[in-house]
Amino acid sequence: MTSNIGWELYRSFLGVLREGSLSGAARALGVTQPTVGRHVAALETALGVVLFTRSQVGLMPTEVALALQGHAEAMESTAASLERAATSQGEEGGKIRGVVRISASEVIGVEVLPPIVARLREAHPALKVELVLTNRVQDLLRREADIAVRMVRPKQEQLVARRVGQIELGFHAQKGYLTRHGTPRKLEDLAAHAVIGYDQPSAFVRNAGKALPGYGRDAFSLRTDSDLAQLALIRAGVGIGICQVGLARRDAALVRLMPRAFSMKLETWITMHEDLRNSPRCRVAFDALVAGLQAYIDPPVQGTKGKIGRARTQASE
Structure with missing residues (x-):
């Protein structure tokens, strides 16, 4: 050979x-x-x-x-990692330049990261950003991405990790759906509703199943393994499904259901390889993601009204 x-x-x-x-x-x-x-x-x-x-x-x-x-x-x-590192060397008038590759889940990548990336690019216009949107955990040790947003704490010692908080999930429905079909007051009432869920089980599904006995494939009227599709179906008023509380805060048409009966929280981490700790392009992107996701998870207080847009709940708790 x-x-x-x-x-x-x-x-x-x-x-x-x-x-x-x-x-x-x-x-x-x-x-x-x-x-x-x-x-x-x-x-x-x-x-x-x-x-x-x-x-x-x-x-x-x-x-x-x-x-x-x-x-x-x-x-x-x-x-690819070598090429990104090579294009990041040198300065243009002291500006941070080069390419940074960020991995995140589809929902985070589509719904949460765009304004964070926009602010990052405004601050560093010479920086180029690659977004890898996948629910598969990108391998940072193999340099498939420079930085990753993960819903689980990394175990590899070679990774730098920063916990940014917990993303809360809950049942939500569109107001129009509730007007047509009524509002469930307890988990058992979901059996009489169109519930949106998965087609094939995943790690998240198995964890959710522990908190929701009977939350299984046969109980779903609409099935899809795409988190984005599930969110779109909820917004369209097709049925009741699980989505991030932070996303529901942004939509006046979405109502959170039975928050005391069901709440699931996902630990959220920003991670990168320790070899990139001193990379200017990765450092500014890492810091921007930490700040942006912390603001998403724990919105700043405005006046005396409490946190911005707290999730609306039905009086069905």
Whole structure:
């Protein structure tokens, strides 16, 4: 096996693995199809293995290719991290510059982070921000992201972590739905309502199930594993579902239901690799996320009226 194999060969390998064809990989990578073909052939020769076999539906990865996928993706993440670090060196008139890659869940990324990122960019216009929105925990040790917003405390010693508070979840419904179908006063009343929930179980679902006996797939009239879709269904008045109390505060049409009967809190952390602690681009982004999420979780007090927009609740507690 050849010991010195260029990254571009693995890059083309990943392209074919993801796209299923040489032509698809070429389009995704912005190179020619013959170039991708040569790279894959060269990698097979260097490794002494067969990576793909032809089929009627395209190129099928062999077991060897699938075994190599994780390692190649780790190389890809490292290469991307190296590029971000390289573009961040030097200064333009003392300005912080470069690229910072932030990972967060879909709901946090769509509903909470945009104004935080807007303020960050106003303060540091030379800084470029990449948002990775996924409910999968990005691996900071493999440099898939520079900074991550997580709903669980990281256990790896190589990570810098800052707890920003607890995001509270509760049952909510749109006023129009409650007008048409009535307001549940206790958890048992949900059986007579259209409840929005998951299709496939997850770690969150299992935790919620401990607090809500009977909260299972069969009880849901509407099922989707997309948190954004669930939130959209609640806002549209389709049924009753669980969403973040902080998001409901922003919408006068949403009503929180049975807060004393059900409240679930998610520990929220901002994390990054300790090697990035002294990176100016990562430090300002990290601090901006901490401040922005703390303000979202615990809104500042205005006058004597208490905290801004406290969640509205029905007199059904």
